[in-house]
Amino acid sequence: MPTDTTPTDAEAACFEAGIKFGSLYHQFAGTPVSPDSAATLESAIEESIENQPHCTAVTVDVLTDELEAELADATADYTELTGRFLEVEIVIDYEGCEVVTRMEMEDGYPLMRLESVRDEQSH
């Protein structure tokens, strides 16, 4: 008997959440950033990704403590944005299904993971 492989709304919502994370990271990684320019960059990243479909909320923290620690030993006063200076939360709503996702460092890698998937339709 063939299995139905049609994606559910919850699966589509998770796919959309992944797209936003990949977009955010690969659009903005490499951006020159300093403690002084971090706040404006946070807002620009949030507003940019919130333009994308089904994206309810994006919260970006550029970790200025980590930036300052990196720059304390450096000859320059800025560096390139990369995963170890970023914490991100993205909330997706797709056809009544809400997905919450986060990116944080784990073992030296920026790990993107699904926090929760809540399908309003199923109640």
Next chain:
Amino acid sequence: MPTDTTPTDAEAACFEAGIKFGSLYHQFAGTPVSPDSAATLESAIEESIENQPHCTAVTVDVLTDELEAELADATADYTELTGRFLEVEIVIDYEGCEVVTRMEMEDGYPLMRLESVRDEQSH
């Protein structure tokens, strides 16, 4: 009664598939490309994204007919890579769950969508 919002393996597989699509698009959109350099760029994009976790296969077509049509009326002999010059298929395998995704133009937008989600564990 609280609902369980823990993601399933299939949902996690769809999230991983989305990450790869967002990464691919926002890493390589904007790359200078011509009909002559298209084939090498296709291979580089495929091999680059296949490095990412759980990514079984990436197939990239840079649409050289579309490139040539665009450049026929132009003063330059190259342009920037963007969605209307790209068709992409990505296959993800996450914990025995296989997800197939595609990107194609639809109504003038590069539409990324889930084709199928097949959970081997459920048999």
Next chain:
Amino acid sequence: MPTDTTPTDAEAACFEAGIKFGSLYHQFAGTPVSPDSAATLESAIEESIENQPHCTAVTVDVLTDELEAELADATADYTELTGRFLEVEIVIDYEGCEVVTRMEMEDGYPLMRLESVRDEQSH
């Protein structure tokens, strides 16, 4: 007799100006942008590139009229940042040599050009 091929300060200043333009364009092209998010993105681009060495001032205009015209016929309410939505002026100061550069559309291409090179040292 061998020719001296050592770069002058004015030439080095022009090289620095080019780096900033290439960086700005290829870092931010592809960013999702709408009329509502344009102003924050302008500030973030300016502050980001001003972090780079020898960069005195960056002025970015995201052309919201052009954005609105593009989106009037579209099914989406955002698009990707590209040259036809951007006007940029960058001022470089390198060892007392001031270079002014601009990017504007010309014949359908984003043309980056040197406006003026002023070497304070030569007076």
Next chain:
Amino acid sequence: MPTDTTPTDAEAACFEAGIKFGSLYHQFAGTPVSPDSAATLESAIEESIENQPHCTAVTVDVLTDELEAELADATADYTELTGRFLEVEIVIDYEGCEVVTRMEMEDGYPLMRLESVRDEQSH
């Protein structure tokens, strides 16, 4: 007496060289790369940037020894392309003026510099 601030051909050539370097770095920094995918990526970067106007030759070395050293201690088998894994030479010819530029690491930063500026017109 007003000073002439019109750029020379040599200055314009240096500006073009800078554009190529900024483009190359900010287009491709962040690309997922492993020792196995490095050679294809090198070719794609070279061919991509050689599309740009006045660009005679681009030579890219992805430093696989440095990649392998980085990955020896890592849980993943790929990383993101960044300056410390790259050596680049770009040759520009603008109106008979040849500019040679290089990027190498210096004090932990990817330093882009002008090697030589040779104006054929002046002989």
